[in-house]
Amino acid sequence: MSADDRAALGILLDLSQALLSAQVRSEVEAILTRQSVRLLGTRYALFLRYLPELDVLRVTAQAGQHADDLGRTLPRGQGASWRAALGPDPVLHLRREHLPPWAMRRAGVPPQHVLYAPLRSSSGRLLGVLTVGREDPPFLRRDEHLLATFANTGTVTLQRIHEAARAAATREGALLALGLALEARDYETQGHTGRTVALSERLGRALGLEEGEREHLRQGAYLHDIGKLSVPDGILLKPGPLTPDERALMQKHVLMGEALVRRIPGMPPEVLGVVRSHHERWDGAGYPDGRAGEAIPRLARLFSVVDVFDALTHVRPYRAPLSAPAALDLLRAEAGRQFDPEVVSAFVSLPLLGPGSRRV
Incomplete structure (x- = not known):
């Protein structure tokens, strides 16, 4: 195993360990952004959660030097995050010297190299998009693979939390039915x-x-x-x-x-x-x-x-x-x-x- 492989394995172990304790979706999103900045050395990281009831992507977690994006909402089709979410690739890679016109830029922020990794469930349901950026050095293929793995690890954790919540809701409903069975005898x-x-x-x-x-x-x-x-x-x-x-x-x-x-x-x-x-x-x-x-x-x-x-x-x-x-x-x-x-x-x-x- 090469030094790069050992380093990558260490990064993934750190992320997996951090996600083990996550119990709710917001914790997973916060860990993904925080660990992306720390482990990939990026200037910033954002998590855009997909809200199916509104059909939008919304920034629900952030880390690094972008402190004013929380709550920002993107309607369907707007910006590079949606391009990644709707595209076939595990990671969308935009280089700062060749940013396309549909890539949204914030005023006062220097051009960035940016990676976008969509999170999709095993059934293809969109969960969100993890995006990271930095001015230098440019992202390498290794960084793309790591971010894709980050997204996959986050997806597994989010699915675990979703299934646990669904099971708890089913169990709670069954318990309520048992309680109501008694009330049915006595108005x-x-x-x-x-x-x-x-x-x-x-x-x-x-x-x-x-x-x-x-x-x-x-x-x-x-x-x-x-x-x-x-x-x-x-x-x-x-x-x-x-x-x-x-x-x-x-x-x-x-x-x-x-x-x-x-x-x-x-x-x-x-x-x-x-x-x-x-x-x-x-x-x-x-x-x-x-x-x-x-x-x-x-x-x-x-x-x-x-x-x-x-x-x-x-x-x-x-x-x-x-x-x-x-x-x-x-x-x-x-x-x-x-x-x-x-x-x-x-x-x-x-x-x-x-x-x-x-x-x-």
Whole structure:
């Protein structure tokens, strides 16, 4: 292996390593531009994302000495980036001494040698264009090959992220359907699943949960009451107080729910913890295990506050709803008894939803 080959391999390994941690499209685009400047020694690098709904290319990431292109939009057919996107070649190479008239130039920027590498999925779908430029030295065939490989590596990463997002959306839709299956039995609780999922996401952000933790919390919110599918209508919809035997049967819904959710392939233990433990109490007087304080899974402690607030502020067969301020007062009163005080403090401090003084 020649020295040039070893250098090229090192460059590609550096790029691949940087892309391994990327979780969203914007991270991939930023890494591609940043690493292109660093590894290819270019003056600048731009990523133009294709927006199919508008049929335009838009600069969504940049690195190097071009600091004023972010957000710039090119309609179909305008400029060299579109020429590369619509052309058959893996890289379009424009030399500064022979720039064609359709190559757009920015005022005050010296002529550049420029490379354009389109990113296309395996099905031929345009994802964007990676472009780099410099005044000197001219780009060599090796630079073209490297940029083409950069684009291919970026494409693979973007496809991975796209497929993961699509799988997550499909999974989330399936979880929502399970939650709605319970609501279909009881008109009084319709909307509870969607509201608790949305509130859980807001509370998770307020408490600084990472995206993975927030996803587990959302999944737990979708599934928290799925065990009530096993509770007879006569108990679930009873308008008056439950007898001790009925209450004991109702409380078993968390164990039944955990058993059902455990059968979903790949369900994380954090989600099982929400389903099983969201009726535990900070003071240890909850069910099914009588856990107290921080022995209760953290996500279950978070969801408990969300679940109770939504239940208090909406109609139930056995009582009328409370106003939001009255429900918040109740949560404050139960901080340190039923609820984790830190969670209550974060929940009652959530930003306003709309006009008026009502929080959360």
